Amino acid sequence: MRLDKFLAEVGLGSRKEVKQLIKKGQIKVNQQTEKSDKKQIDPEKDQVEYQGEILHYQEFYYYLLHKPAGVVSATEDKHDQTVMDLFSPTDYRSDLFPVGRLDKDTEGLLLITNDGKLAHDLLSPKKHVEKEYFAKIAGVMTAEDQQRFVEGIMLDGELTLPAELIIDETNSETSQVRIILHEGKFHQVKRMVKACGKEVTYLKRIRMGELTLPQALAKGSYRPLTADELQGLKG
Ligand code: URA
Numbered sequence: 217m218r219l220d221k222f223l224a225e226v227g228l229g230s231r232k233e234v235k236q237l238i239k240k241g242q243i244k245v246n247q248q249t250e251k252s253d254k255k256q257i258d259p260e261k262d263q264v265e266y267q268g269e270i271l272h273y274q275e276f277y278y279y280l281l282h283k284p285a286g287v288v289s290a291t292e293d294k295h296d297q298t299v300m301d302l303f304s305p306t307d308y309r310s311d312l313f314p315v316g317r318l319d320k321d322t323e324g325l326l327l328i329t330n331d332g333k334l335a336h337d338l339l340s341p342k343k344h345v346e347k348e349y350f351a352k353i354a355g356v357m358t359a360e361d362q363q364r365f366v367e368g369i370m371l372d373g374e375l376t377l378p379a380e381l382i383i384d385e386t387n388s389e390t391s392q393v394r395i396i397l398h399e400g401k402f403h404q405v406k407r408m409v410k411a412c413g414k415e416v417t418y419l420k421r422i423r424m425g426e427l428t429l430p431q432a433l434a435k436g437s438y439r440p441l442t443a444d445e446l447q448g449l450k451g
Contacts, residue, residue, distance in 0.1 A: 219245065220253035222264060226271045227306070242253060242266060276331040278446055279303075281438035282429060283326045289317040299326060302436055315339065315424075316347075316400050324349075324421035325429040327449075328438065338424065340397040343379060349405050349422035353391040355382050355414030369411045371401055376408065384449065394422075425449055 223234035224421045237243055241375060242277065243250055244265040245257060257264060259273035271367045283289065291313050299314050311330040316339050317324060329335060338345050366412055368375035380396040391414075406416045422436055423428050426448035432447075433439065441449070 217257060217259055218253065219243070219250060219255040219257055219264070222257055222259055222273060223266075223271070224440060226273055227309075228266060228271065231361050235264065240449040252435060257398065264419050276334075278306070278331065278334075278435065278441040278449075279312075279328040279438045280427065280430075280441055280445070281314075281326045281328050282433045282435050283318055283323055285321045285323050288320050291315045292433060296320065299328065302438065303328075307438075318421060319403065319406075319419070320434065322419045322421065323435065324419075325423050325424055325427065326421070327424060327427065329414075329442075338449065339400060344377075344398045345425045346419060347397045349395045350398070350420045351395060351405060351409070352418035353393060353409060353414050354389070354417050355391065355412075356386050356388070356408075357381060357391040357412065357414060358391050361412040361414075364412060365395070365408065369408050371404065371407055371411075376401065376404070379408065425451070 219230055219238060220234050223229070223237070224231045228237065230232050238251060238253045241249045241251055245255065246263050264271045277313060281302065283299055286297070287302065288298050290298050291300050292298060300308065300312065303312070309330060312329070313335070315327040315329060317337040318324065327338070337343050347360050348378050361385070365379045365381040377398045379398070383391060384394060384395040385392040395408070397404060405419055427441070427445055
């Protein structure tokens with residue numbers, strides 16, 4: 217990798233800014249001052265230093281975000297605040313993106329990464345990664361609805377994969393449920409509930425595979441995944 221690319225990747229500055237630092241002799245490679253921005257380095261082996269600090273290259277970043285309602289799961293939007301706007305300038309990188317989409321009014325767990333392969337694996341229906349939602353429903357969910365979720369519901373001319381409907385609480389008018397899906401069709405939870413003649417009034421994703429939304433993570437905040445969480449996701 218070129219030295220200027222490496223320095224920009226580790227967050228030392230823009231490509232233009234880091235070229236200046238190199239020119240001024242502020243960067244050392246393996247203890248030697250290096251003045252060429254085209255110098256090829258091996259990020260795994262070579263020791264790159266700025267003001268006495270050794271710079272560590274990280275290719276992939278993984279964050280767990282507690283999405284609040286009102287922000288969109290996109291990297292850019294003309295009208296709405298996006299989940300990327302919740303990142304601090306030091307953590308923000310232009311290659312980060314949310315893994316899958318939650319509706320604007322849906323809250324909960326969202327993984328943000330720049331690892332395209334992991335994102336693909338987590339979203340692929342073939343991999344059957346469970347996505348668990350907590351939902352409040354206007355209407356009473358029943359044992360027949362549970363059966364329909366298992367058998368599949370016709371959406372977009374296709375039967376949904378077997379899903380689980382766990383009824384936690386009901387009264388005469390409303391229900392609180394958990395729903396476990398293995399795929400992520402557009403508005404899937406809301407449309408499956410609607411197919412049963414009821415309506416979702418609140419929706420929150422609480423789990424993706426082995427990754428659960430921590431109680432302590434406030435709405436709108438995020439933190440890096442722990443090594444254990446990452447290992448659990450990669451399976
Ligand atoms: N299903 C929905 O209907 N909305 C979401 O945001 C996620 C799953």
